Amino acid sequence: MYRYDEHDHALVQDRVKQFRRQVERRIAGEISEEQFRPLRLMNGLYLQLHAYMLRVAIPYGTLDSRQMRKLAYIARRYDKGYGHFTTRQNIQYNWPKLEETPDILAELAEVEMHAIQTSGNCIRNVTSDQYAGAAKGEIEDPRIWCEIARQWSTLHPEFSFLPRKFKIAITGCENDRAAVKVHDIGMIMKRDDAGEVGFEVIVGGGLGRTPFVGKTIREFLPKEDFLSYLEAVLRVYNQLGRRDNKYKARIKVTLHETGKEEFTRLVEEEWNAIKDSTLKLPKEEVDRIAAHFEPPAFKAFEDAAPACDARAAADPEFAAWLRHNVNEHKASGYAIANISVKPVGEPPGDVTSEQMDAMADMADEFSFSELRVTHVQNVVLPHVEKDQLPALFDKLTEAGLATANVGLLSDIICCPGLDYCALANARSIPIAQELTKKYTLEKQQEVGDLQIKISGCINACGHHHVGHIGILGVDRKGEEHYQVQLGGSASEEAALGKIIGRGFTGEEVVDVVDKILDTYLELRQEDESFIECFRRLGQDPFKERVYGTA
Amino acid sequence: MAKESKGTGPQIVIANNLASGRVVFLEKGAGAGSVSWGGLIETAEVAEDEARANELLALAEADVSARNEVMDAYLIDVEVTDEGLRPTKYREAIRCLGPTIRLDLGKQAEGAEA
Numbered sequence: 001m002y003r004y005d006e007h008d009h010a011l012v013q014d015r016v017k018q019f020r021r022q023v024e025r026r027i028a029g030e031i032s033e034e035q036f037r038p039l040r041l042m043n044g045l046y047l048q049l050h051a052y053m054l055r056v057a058i059p060y061g062t063l064d065s066r067q068m069r070k071l072a073y074i075a076r077r078y079d080k081g082y083g084h085f086t087t088r089q090n091i092q093y094n095w096p097k098l099e100e101t102p103d104i105l106a107e108l109a110e111v112e113m114h115a116i117q118t119s120g121n122c123i124r125n126v127t128s129d130q131y132a133g134a135a136k137g138e139i140e141d142p143r144i145w146c147e148i149a150r151q152w153s154t155l156h157p158e159f160s161f162l163p164r165k166f167k168i169a170i171t172g173c174e175n176d177r178a179a180v181k182v183h184d185i186g187m188i189m190k191r192d193d194a195g196e197v198g199f200e201v202i203v204g205g206g207l208g209r210t211p212f213v214g215k216t217i218r219e220f221l222p223k224e225d226f227l228s229y230l231e232a233v234l235r236v237y238n239q240l241g242r243r244d245n246k247y248k249a250r251i252k253v254t255l256h257e258t259g260k261e262e263f264t265r266l267v268e269e270e271w272n273a274i275k276d277s278t279l280k281l282p283k284e285e286v287d288r289i290a291a292h293f294e295p296p297a298f299k300a301f302e303d304a305a306p307a308c309d310a311r312a313a314a315d316p317e318f319a320a321w322l323r324h325n326v327n328e329h330k331a332s333g334y335a336i337a338n339i340s341v342k343p344v345g346e347p348p349g350d351v352t353s354e355q356m357d358a359m360a361d362m363a364d365e366f367s368f369s370e371l372r373v374t375h376v377q378n379v380v381l382p383h384v385e386k387d388q389l390p391a392l393f394d395k396l397t398e399a400g401l402a403t404a405n406v407g408l409l410s411d412i413i414c415c416p417g418l419d420y421c422a423l424a425n426a427r428s429i430p431i432a433q434e435l436t437k438k439y440t441l442e443k444q445q446e447v448g449d450l451q452i453k454i455s456g457c458i459n460a461c462g463h464h465h466v467g468h469i470g471i472l473g474v475d476r477k478g479e480e481h482y483q484v485q486l487g488g489s490a491s492e493e494a495a496l497g498k499i500i501g502r503g504f505t506g507e508e509v510v511d512v513v514d515k516i517l518d519t520y521l522e523l524r525q526e527d528e529s530f531i532e533c534f535r536r537l538g539q540d541p542f543k544e545r546v547y548g549t550a
Numbered sequence: 551m552a553k554e555s556k557g558t559g560p561q562i563v564i565a566n567n568l569a570s571g572r573v574v575f576l577e578k579g580a581g582a583g584s585v586s587w588g589g590l591i592e593t594a595e596v597a598e599d600e601a602r603a604n605e606l607l608a609l610a611e612a613d614v615s616a617r618n619e620v621m622d623a624y625l626i627d628v629e630v631t632d633e634g635l636r637p638t639k640y641r642e643a644i645r646c647l648g649p650t651i652r653l654d655l656g657k658q659a660e661g662a663e664a
Contacts, residue, residue, distance in 0.1 A: 095571075427644075427651075
C-alpha cells in the first residue's frame with residue numbers, strides 16, 4: 001500500500017489546522033454560513049437532512065486494518081456507531097458535530113486519511129477495481145496510476161475550481177468492475193501490438209440527469225504520457241465546460257455539445273503542446289510509487305485446497321458463500337473474499353463500528369492486513385489462502401457478515417435517499433430492504449446474476465441508469481413514486497437502461513420487480529443471464545407483463 | 551435569504567443548530583427580543599396565518615444573524631394529527647422525526663436532545 005511521504009503528511013496536517021481555525025471562526029460568528037459553506041465542503045462536510053455529514057476519502061478503495069479500525073473508532077466516538085460505504089469507494093458519517101469535525105480530521109490524519117476533495121468542483125477520489133493487485137488476468141495493478149493521479153490532482157491549482165466535479169476511474173482488467181465507462185474519464189489498461197502497456201482513454205461518461213456512456217478518444221496512451229494526457233483533457237474541459245448552467249456543466253455535456261471529433265482534436269492539440277514537458281513521467285518516479293504496490297509475500301501453494309473443498313462438500317451454507325462471494329486470485333492457492341454488507345433487510349453499505357473492527361481483525365488474520373471498499377458498497381479481503389476460507393467464513397458468520405449474495409438480486413446498490421439526503425426526492429433504502437426480504441437466497445440463486453440499482457433522485461448516486469433493473473425515486477404531487485428502467489449495465493459492455501413506462505408507488509414497485517423476474521425466468525434460454533435475456537428480447541415482454549400491454 | 555410564506559395553513563419555522571447540525575424549531579412565545587430554538591416539534595410556535603408566518607420567519611432570520619446559534623431557517627406546513635404536530639410534506643416529516651429505516655436514530659428516538 002502507498003504510505004504518505006513527508007509532503008503528504010505536512011499537507012494533511014496543515015489542512016486540519018486550517019479547518020480547525022475556520023470552524024472556530026464560524027462558531028464565533030466571525031464568518032457567515034455563506035462564507036463558511038465552501039470551506040467546509042472542501043473538507044467533505046455537508047449539511048444533510050438531519051445533521052452534518054462527513055465524507056471521508058478512501059483512495060481507490062484501498063485501506064489497511066489500521067485505517068479500518070480508525071474508521072470504526074470515529075463511528076463509535078464521534079458518530080452513532082456506524083458508517084456508510086458509498087458508490088465512490090468512500091465512507092460517510094451521518095451525524096458528526098461541526099465542533100468535533102476538526103478532531104475527526106486529526107484522527108484521520110494519524111492514519112494517512114482525510115476528506116479533502118470529497119466535495120466541490122474538483123477532481124474527486126480516483127476509483128478503481130476492487131480486485132486490483134489480486135485479479136487473475138490483470139495487466140497491471142491500476143492503483144499505481146490511481147496514486148499518481150491522486151498526487152497530481154490533490155490541490156492542483158488549475159483544477160480546483162472546475163465547471164463541475166470530476167471523477168476518474170482506472171482499471172487494469174478487461175473485465176470492468178470499476179464502471180469506468182460512466183466516469184468523466186475512464187481508463188482501461190491494455191497492451192498495444194508491440195506488447196507495451198498503456199491506457200485506452202474514455203471521456204464523457206456519467207450518470208445524473210443526463211446520462212452518457214463515455215467515448216473512447218484515444219485507443220492507446222503510453223504510460224509515460226499518463227499525466228500530460230489527463231492534464232490536456234482537464235484543460236480543454238476547464239476552458240469549454242459550461243459555467244452558466246450547473247446541469248450542463250459536466251464534461252459529458254461538453255463532449256456531447258462540442259462533438260467527439262472536435263473535442264478529441266482539441267485534447268490532442270493541447271497534449272502535443274505539453275507532452276514533453278515536466279508532466280512526462282520519469283520511470284524512476286513511477287517505479288518508486290509502484291514499489292508501494294508490490295504484492296505481499298504469497299506462499300508457494302498448489303492450487304488445490306483440501307480443507308476448503310471438504311468443508312464445501314459438508315456445509316451447503318459455506319458452499320453457497322464460496323460460490324457467490326469468493327473469486328479467483330492471480331496467485332495459486334489464494335482467493336479473493338468478498339464481504340457482503342447487504343444482509344437481508346438492512347441498509348446497503350451500512351456497517352457498524354463493531355463490524356469494521358471485526359473486518360480489520362480478519363484482514364490481519366487472513367489477508368495481509370489489506371481491505372478494499374467496492375463501488376457496489378461491499379468490502380473485499382483481497383488475498384486469502386484458500387484453505388483459510390472456512391475459518392474466515394466462521395468469523396464472518398459471527399460478525400453477521402457472511403451473506404452469500406454477491407452479484408445476486410439482493411446485492412443492491414442504493415443511495416442514502418430521503419432517509420438522509422437533502423437532495424433526494426424519495427426514499428431508496430426501504431425499497432432495497434423490501435426486495436432483500438422478499439426473495440430467499442434459493443430464489444436469488446435461481447435468478448442468477450442480477451444488478452438492481454436504486455437512486456432517490458435524478459442525481460443517480462445509486463447508479464440506477466446502469467442497473468439491469470434500475471429504480472429511480474421521484475416526487476409526484478407530494479407522493480413518493482418510482483420509475484423502473486431495464487437493460488442498463490456498468491460493465492465493459494456499458495449501457496444505459498430505458499424507462500419502461502409510468503411510475504409506481506413504493507408498495508407497487510416491489511411487485512413490479514417480481515413480474516419482471518417471472519418474465520425472465522419463463523423466457524430465458526439455458527444459462528442465459530437476465531441482462532443477456534433482456535438484450536435478446538428487448539423491453540416488450542417485460543412491459544407487457546408489468547402493464548398488461550406492450 | 552429564506553422565502554416568505556406560501557402556505558395557506560398552519561406553519562412553523564425549522565432550522566439547523568450551527569454546532570451540532572441537528573434540526574431545531576422556533577419555540578412558542580417568539581417575539582422581538584424573545585427567540586429560542588428547541589429540538590421538539592411539539593414546542594414549536596405555530597403560525598395560523600400568513601402574516602404571523604412571515605413575522606416568525608423574520609424573527610428567525612434576525613436571530614440567525616444576531617446570535618449565530620442556528621442557520622438555514624425556513625417555514626414548513628404542519629397539521630395537527632393524533633400523534634401531535636406533524637409536517638404535511640413527507641420530506642419535512644422525515645426531517646423532523648429521523649430516518650424511517652432507523653427508528654433508533656434522530657428525534658423519534660432521542661427527543662429534544664436529538
